[in-house]
Amino acid sequence: MRVSRAAMPEVAIIETDAVQDERGAFARLVCVEALAAAGLPFRPVQISRSCNRRAGTLRGMHLQRAPHGETKLVQALRGRAFDVALDLRPGPGFGRWCAVELRPGRAVMIPKGFAHGFLTLEDETELLYATDHPWTPGAEAGVRWDDPAFAIGWPEPPRALSPRDAAHPLRDGSAAPAA
Numbered sequence: 001m002r003v004s005r006a007a008m009p010e011v012a013i014i015e016t017d018a019v020q021d022e023r024g025a026f027a028r029l030v031c032v033e034a035l036a037a038a039g040l041p042f043r044p045v046q047i048s049r050s051c052n053r054r055a056g057t058l059r060g061m062h063l064q065r066a067p068h069g070e071t072k073l074v075q076a077l078r079g080r081a082f083d084v085a086l087d088l089r090p091g092p093g094f095g096r097w098c099a100v101e102l103r104p105g106r107a108v109m110i111p112k113g114f115a116h117g118f119l120t121l122e123d124e125t126e127l128l129y130a131t132d133h134p135w136t137p138g139a140e141a142g143v144r145w146d147d148p149a150f151a152i153g154w155p156e157p158p159r160a161l162s163p164r165d166a167a168h169p170l171r172d173g174s175a176a177p178a179a
């Protein structure tokens with residue numbers, strides 16, 4: 001397992017190699033001990049799978065409000081995704097974002113207080129999430145993927161977006177940007 005830091009040092013990139021043989025491959029997806037040894041203490045309590053039929057599917061930007069914040073370890077089981085972490089913690093870093101391209105073997109660890117979202121880059125992209133806090137529907141919050149206040153540099157506009165994600169409020173309360 002190799003750990004590096006994304007453009008924002010709070011966001012870690014974890015890369016692992018699958019062991020290949022004539023039958024196929026074997027890969028460890030989460031290792032609490034190795035993460036702790038790398039300075040990334042993490043105790044997952046839920047593991048979820050996100051299946052996305054088409055390239056251009058955008059989910060986000062989501063987070064859970066305190067005290068239900070989640071640290072998320074997100075990785076691609078299949079396909080590729082442009083994965084974004086957006087710092088929404090009060091303070092000098094508010095509004096900073098960074099992106100990591102996820103593919104099998106590359107995971108990103110996104111701390112509490114950051115909104116998370118992704119845009120799939122291939123059809124049939126599947127992501128696995130491990131989170132250290134249970135899903136708490138009443139604590140869910142979201143910001144718009146295209147909010148000019150954050151100006152996230154998505155590679156292309158989404159082709160699939162949930163009504164909920166289309167309806168998150170803009171930070172300054174202005175009208176929605178032109179479609």
Ligand SMILES: Cc1cn([C@H]2C[C@H](O)[C@@H](COP(=O)(O)OP(=O)(O)O[C@H]3O[C@H](C)C(=O)[C@H](O)[C@H]3O)O2)c(=O)[nH]c1=O
Binds near residue numbers: 050063116118
């Ligand atoms: C997150 C979650 C959802 N659900 C149910 C709720 C809905 O009936 C259905 C789809 O939920 P939602 O549309 O919120 O799923 P996503 O848009 O993929 O949300 C996720 O995508 C962004 C990018 C994230 O970072 C979060 O992990 C999460 O918010 O699954 C559950 O039953 N358990 C869960 O943990």
